[in-house]
Amino acid sequence: MNFEHLRALSAVVDEGTFEAAADRLHISPSAVSQRIKALERSVGQVVVRRAVPCTPTDAGTILLRMARQVELLEGEARFALSGDTSLRTTTPVAVNADSLATWFVPVLSDAAGWPDSTLNLHVEDQDHSARLLRQGDVIGAVTADPAPVNGCRVEALGAxxxxxxxxxxxxxxxxxxxxxxxxxxxxxxxxxxxxxxxxxxxxxxxxxxxxxxxxxxxxxxxxxxxxxxxxxxxxxxxxxxxxxxxxxxxxxxxxxxxxVLYWQAWKLDSERLHRIGDAVRRAGRQLR
Amino acid sequence: MNFEHLRALSAVVDEGTFEAAADRLHISPSAVSQRIKALERSVGQVVVRRAVPCTPTDAGTILLRMARQVELLEGEARFALSGDTSLRTTTPVAVNADSLATWFVPVLSDAAGWPDSTLNLHVEDQDHSARLLRQGDVIGAVTADPAPVNGCRVEALGAxxxxxxxxxxxxxxxxxxxxxxxxxxxxxxxxxxxxxxxxxxxxxxxxxxxxxxxxxxxxxxxxxxxxxxxxxxxxxxxxxxxxxxxxxxxxxxxxxxxxVLYWQAWKLDSERLHRIGDAVRRAGRQLR
Structure with a gap:
């Protein structure tokens, strides 16, 4: 298992096809295919369902979250080493529609001041949020569901x-x-x-x-x-x-x-994750 | 093929399981199953994929739209015969998010004055709208896609x-x-x-x-x-x-x-369909 193999998995799932993943990674489709196969050999399981669009298998879902976590940590390390703001990585977060329409808005203003990260919001109800957290598509979620997703920390924000x-x-x-x-x-x-x-x-x-x-x-x-x-x-x-x-x-x-609304987020020591958590908590003071 | 069989199909697809469809129709799950099987015998094809949730096959999609159209016509006939407003049927319509946030709002006020129908909005982009029209989940759609869905009429509303x-x-x-x-x-x-x-x-x-x-x-x-x-x-x-x-x-x-936005709607001589079309066209005058 290496960084390149994980990046190939994450690109295939994001883009849906090996061809589109190849475009994103600036490599050939057959190189994408080789990386996915190498990843499958190294874990001894199929990780991607070859369909349109490609979806991760259960084993793939576990690796996908790991891939996202590695990408987050790698992005932070690169930024810390270089200070180059063109290296922004994304902060993907799920939020329910009523929150986004009301108390969540100050988080948008906070995010406007972040030099090293873009905000990528998913508007979802709690059923979807749990899935997005599980497969690593979001690093945190505002949800009415208190049941912790495996590998996530949960805290109540208010009602x-x-x-x-x-x-x-x-x-x-x-x-x-x-x-x-x-x-x-x-x-x-x-x-x-x-x-x-x-x-x-x-x-x-x-x-x-x-x-x-x-x-x-x-x-x-x-x-x-x-x-x-x-x-x-x-x-x-x-x-x-x-x-x-x-x-x-x-x-x-x-x-x-x-x-009652909860903030569920990865258990990961990441500056970006702490920062979005702080912003959500601050905005959440409007809740009861 | 009869009304009850079509209603069973529509309930199974709406509710996702035979059990939930049975609840809605106030019959037993095995009665639902018998009606679906009778429908499949009469058309000689499988109409529902038995999965969670149940989804229509290609043949089922064609019958599903027919089922929705029959329900609409039946609802109108019943209302015309009785004048009983408790017999409201639903007017399902797809609309894109930017329209619902702006010029579409007067349609909500218009709908408040309809004694015989409730409004059931789907907020979707054009890819989904075409699917919803095709399988009869909506009777009309506001969409940026001018390509007519089979069995639908298309008109430009404005830009x-x-x-x-x-x-x-x-x-x-x-x-x-x-x-x-x-x-x-x-x-x-x-x-x-x-x-x-x-x-x-x-x-x-x-x-x-x-x-x-x-x-x-x-x-x-x-x-x-x-x-x-x-x-x-x-x-x-x-x-x-x-x-x-x-x-x-x-x-x-x-x-x-x-x-440019278009109104795509079933080719069906239905009062309810004309009325929602008129409301959409009126509100659409705000467009260029």
């Missing part, structure tokens, strides 16, 4: 509070003498996995009945609720002055829901 | 104009006596497929050289450019007063890029 809100017109239209008609008032959900609204309704015995719209973008979700498409559970941090100026009404002050 | 912009601090830092140092000024890209920035640089002979950050959310992309993380090609419609009040500077007034 994101979600409030049940609606446009005043919609609220009026579905309020009768005995209160809100939960079984009839339309709901907006982020996607099929978003169960914040469903849980709220379950507690009121109106599970699954009302019409449901799906709007899979944090900002468009807010726009949809403002437009009266349906009610929804929205992050307190995203509401700004909407509740104060009457753009939105709070449907039930007691029925908020706190989602 | 989205992208402008090269940066935060003033970043612009100053990378401007020397002979102009902007394109090879050094960091870039923000939406994802690996986003080539708007690369094309701009190619025209200046600085292709691929500058550090690249990746921020795959339209709103966070704007936040990143405002924060000075890098420059980027941003939709004119998204900039608001940023250029007037100096939050952002225009890097080159002549180097805008117009991306």
């Amino acid at each position: 994101m509070r979600y409030l049940p809100v609606a446009a005043p017109g919609l609220h009026r239209r579905f309020t009768k003498d005995d209160g809100v008609d939960w079984a009839a008032m339309p709901v907006v959900q982020f996607n099929a996995k978003d169960d914040l609204q469903r849980r709220f309704l379950q507690a009121r015995g109106a599970d699954g009945l009302p019409p449901r719209h799906t709007v899979p973008s944090s900002e468009a979700f807010l726009a949809a609720v403002r437009a009266g498409l349906g009610w929804g559970m929205l992050p307190e941090l995203q509401l700004g002055t909407d509740l104060d100026d009457g753009t939105l009404v709070l449907l039930d002050a007691g029925a908020y829901r706190d989602v | 989205m104009r992208y402008l090269p912009v940066a935060a003033p601090g970043l612009h100053r830092r990378f401007t020397k006596d002979d102009g902007v140092d394109w090879a050094a000024m960091p870039v923000v890209q939406f994802n690996a497929k986003d080539d708007l920035q690369r094309r701009f640089l190619q025209a200046r002979g600085a292709d691929g050289l500058p550090p690249r950050h990746t921020v795959p959310s339209s709103e966070a992309f704007l936040a990143a450019v405002r924060a000075g993380l890098g420059w980027g090609m941003l939709p004119e419609l998204q900039l608001g007063t940023d250029l007037d009040d100096g939050t952002l500077v225009l890097l080159d007034a002549g180097a805008y890029r117009d991306v």
